[in-house]
Amino acid sequence: MAERPPGKGGPEEGTPEYDWLYGSRGTARPDDATRMVPQQDRAGERPDETRIMPAQPRATPRTPPAAPAPKPARTRRRPRFRFGFVKLALLLWLVFMVAVPFWAWSNIDKVDAEPSGARPDDQPGTNYLIVGSDKADDLTAEQQKALGTGPRGGTNTDTIIVLHTGSGADTRMSIPRDTLAEVPGHGTQMINAAFSLGKAPLLVASVEKLTGIHIDHYVELGFGSVINTVDALGGIEICPKTDMDDPRARLDIKKGCQEVDGETALAYSRSRYVSALSDLDRVGRQGEVIGALGAEAKSPWTFLNPVRYWRLTDASAKAIRIDEDMGPISLGRFALAMTGDSRTCTMPNMAAPSDPNRIVADPDRAPAVFKAIINDDAVPKSLCTPTGRARQ
Template identity: 55%
Template structure:
């Protein structure tokens, strides 16, 4: 028997015409606005909701810990070489500072390398005498010797500087530089000073250098003064001119017009700039004053102090070319005593800048006359202050520009 409509003739459940929403009637007729439409399901107030599980060991009345949240990762760094600002062509300031730091570091290496390089080429002179010497004394005492050796000078340079062609070795300049707890002291010993030279009797002190070089000269100075020499520095005739030119010239202040054909010197009174040749002639001239060698040693101290001031000026260290020219000129003209370190040489150069005015004392060993005899009383007093490192206590009556008492002319 064929399946037929059931009840009111509508489709039976399971047949294609049966619709679960509308029941036996099937889909609503088209255009029937009153037909039932699907409505979204809304939750009921009394509907059971899922509550977060509370751990069994959580005390009553206490909130359970919140689940940990995942930290937000930091923003990714820009790739190397990218610009600091979007759409602009400027590099990061940090990048520029890195280059500046590198350049400064390289220049500091240069400032250290040049003196070390120059120092390896400097001549070292044996100078410490044998036998009995004064005991160690406070402070540091240097002996600076200006040798008239023409070694290293070409014939043209000898003619330009007016040094002549003398053979052998003599010294025109003998200076004692003492540094310590008080002001620095630069004291000239006139080359014609009559002293006892060990093994050679009483004669001019510069003969000690001709007889036995640095060792005999140091021994002579120590035995006649009681001052212990700690370091030795020697400079040749051309050395002074070379260093002056290397620092760009110095200022000299002659108190009178000076004309000296032997020293190749022709300058006017008053402060003026001097090149190497002029500075050397100014330091060597002894025929433009009635006190001869005594006036010359004053000019020598003036030139040495002026050179020292230029050497340690900031411009010397900021100008790489001047720095190179100055330090590479040292081996050609300077010699240092054996055992002198580059640090001690630097200390000597720095000390030479503090020997004039309020920064130091500049004078001649106390003398009794222009013959030149040392004053037996005043000279011993001066030596005593140096031995005890009491330069701050030296009276002006002992430290004079000529070595003679104040007001004396010889």
């Protein structure tokens, strides 16, 4: 076995079986026998069969497509425009409710109703004198023909009512037109003659002289006020206690409660020839018609239906006259009082000793009713009767 050259610690250079360690270009250095020779680039060489093959990318398992995410709930926008429309509608409605009565007041005829001479002092509450005249110039030609009346200027008063409003319940006291009373400057007359003799001022003075009640405001109603107002409301209910056939009033109805139009309601309140008490019974029917009008007018439907509200206000404005001092607020209070609950009476009366066909204020019972109104007290029920006659 040949000796190794001195200083050589490894196999001879060029030995094939060690070429993988030292390579073919030299030998390991004596001072670094164990140092690893950096691996040379083997570009173009065939890779060793034992060389670790580069890891192949592992196939990623196929993930099933995710279900589409649910769409976010759509936020519902507040319909602000609707609330704005509602507010605007309410505002217009309120303006309409207030503006129509002011318009009506500006179109109502005004009359001078201030009497001359001494008058009762002011009293608590407010007293309205309501006069129903035969003024027919606010009727159409067809209505005048149906009622058998002409376009008279209103020279007679079929209805005289004192309406009192105050701290307690309202009171409507009717004064029969055949009541004998002192008419200032004309002696004793039927009280309705005061209207034909001196119009509103003389009638106010005669009522104040008879009752001692200070009259604050005057309201005159014509034929048309009943007809057109009832028709504007679509009719009212009346309840005659007997069959009524009165050709003079153009009335022919059966007894019992029934809906009637304006012409029938007016004929019902004018009729005076079908009952024993004549004018006294008529006063009671007039109160019934007024009460039915009030009950129908204060229905919520009147204020919710602008057409009905307009027709009612327009019809009333065209058929009444008021005193020059009555403002829109006073007129509004009058309308509320007429449509509200009130105690309805006829002035306590009795047959006139000098003329059985005429009546006078009952000296025993009438003063108590007058005093209650003057003092803003409730009228005693025992003295408040439909005809004004004492209860039996």
